Amino acid sequence: MQIELSSPALLFPTISLLMLAYTSRFLALAALIRNLHGDYKISRDPHILTEIQDLRRRVWLIRVMQTLAVLTLMMCVVCMLLLIAGIQRAAHFTFAAALVTLMFSFAFSLTEIQLSVGALNLHLRDIEEESRQK
DSSP states (O other): OOOOTHHHHTHHHHHHHHHHHHHHHHHHHHHHHHHHHHHHHHHOOHHHHHHHHHHHHHHHHHHHHHHHHHHHHHHHHHHHHHHHHTOHHHHHHHHHHHHHHHHHHHHHHHHHHHHHHHHHHHHHHHHHHHHHHO
């Protein structure tokens, strides 16, 4: 199978949008952590510590997601350079590695989304319990 120069180039917009989405998630988490930090200093609520541990894991996941996306982009550039140099076999392996790395980034993203939904469900349960008690 022959890879053309446009094949790895097609991933550039995808990876750019992915990085934007990952950065947006990171910034939202950073704001939430700052707010929880202030809340914890005031209330010393142990539930906040549990939430902070979950947020720490989510921040780690986002860092891994971003790292994998950047590595994917770098491998696409290397693949394009290999194609220009006429080294097809190495370009094939590099492009395949870029696709696998991108898949891992998606897998970590899915895990982070599941953690996020789990945290939101806990908040919803708390609200429902409070409304029942009134």
